Amino acid sequence: MTIRFGNLRPKKGNIHINKERCKGCGFCVEFCPRDVLELSEEFNKKGYHPPRVVKADECIYCQLCEAICPEFAIFVTLKKEEEKGEESESRP
C-alpha cells in the first residue's frame, strides 16, 4: 500500500550520465539510496568505468548522485508526469 500525504506523491527522476566526463569514483553508485546505479564493465575514453542505470524506475529524484559527483558528470531531472506535484528537495 502506498501511503499518501495530501497530494504528495513519490517523485521519479530521469538520470543523465556524461560517461566521458566520469572518472569512475563510484560515489554515485555507493550512495544512491535506491541502488539505481552500478559501475559498468564498459570503459570510457579515459579508461574509467562510468556508472549505468540498472533500476531506472526506482529513482526517487533525490539528486544525491548529482550533488556528490566530483566530476559534474551525472544529474537528474524530474520525470515529466510528476512535474505538477509539489516542489521539494530531498538532498541529504
Add this chain to the structure above:
Amino acid sequence: MSREELAEEKNPMEDFLRMDRIPHIWCPGCGIGTVVTSFADALKKSELDLDKVAVVSGIGCTGRVAGYVKFDSFHTTHGRAIPFATGLKLANPELKVVVFSGDGDIVGIGGNHLIHAARRNMDIVVICVNNFNYAMTGGQVAATSPMGANLSTAPYGNFEYPFNLPYLVETCGATYVARWTSLHIRRVTKSIQEALAKRGFSFIEVITPCVTLYARRNRLGDGLNLLKYYYDQSEIQHGADTRTVGIDYQGKLIVGKFVDKEKPTFLDGMNTHLQKVLGEKYVPYGVKP
C-alpha cells in the same frame, strides 16, 4: 531533438563552471569537486546577485577552484587569498567575497593573514578544504596534519602538533565557524548559505579525502573508503566548545556549527569610530544609502 530536450542534457552545474576548463585536474575519488557543487548550490539558494559574488583562491589542488567557477574570480599567489579578498571587499563593499582554498594555503603559508582577517572581523566567507596535507606538491606535512599520519616529509609519521582550526579562528574573532566532511553535502551547503547571509568573518572547514597522497601513503584505501570513514567518524555537536574539537589521526571528528554570533565588522568599526571622532564631516564608507 527539440529545444527542451537539449536544455535537459545540460548539467545544472554548467551554469556555474567555466566548461572550457572541465574536466578538472582533480584525481578520481578526490572530494574537492563535491564541495564545489555544495558551494554552487548554496549560491543558488542564497538568491544573491551572482554578478556581485567574487571567488578568491590561493595555490593548491583546492586553489584551482577560482579557475573553474564562472564568477569574477582570482587565483592569487600561494597563501594570499585572504589579503586579496580583504582588498577586494574594502575597495568594493557591495561584493560578497568568498575565499575557497586549501588548508596549506589558508592556514600554513597564509596563516598570518587568516588570524588577522578573523581578528578584524573582515566581512568575508572562507571555505577551507582540509585534506590534512599539501596535496598539490606531493603530500608534505601541513599545519593540519594529524600526529602519527605518514606524509612525504614525515616518512616515519608526523610528530608536530596540528592546528585545531575552529578553535584557532574562534579565538581570533571569527563570528561564524563550522566544520563538516565533504559527504555532509546538505549541511555544507546550509553552512555556506548561512555564512553568505551573514556579515562578518565566516569560516567553514570541510574535511575532504585526498586519495592520491594522504590516503595512499597511509594505506587508507580509495576516495570512497576515506569519504565513508570520515563520515562514520563524525559526531555532530552544534555549539561544541572549540577547544575540544582537535583532530587525532583517524580519530573521531567533531563536526557542526560551533560559532554563530554578531559583532561589528571591520567597516562597521571604522565608520562608528570615525563618525565619533570627526562628526558630521565624516561620510560613512560602504554603507547602502
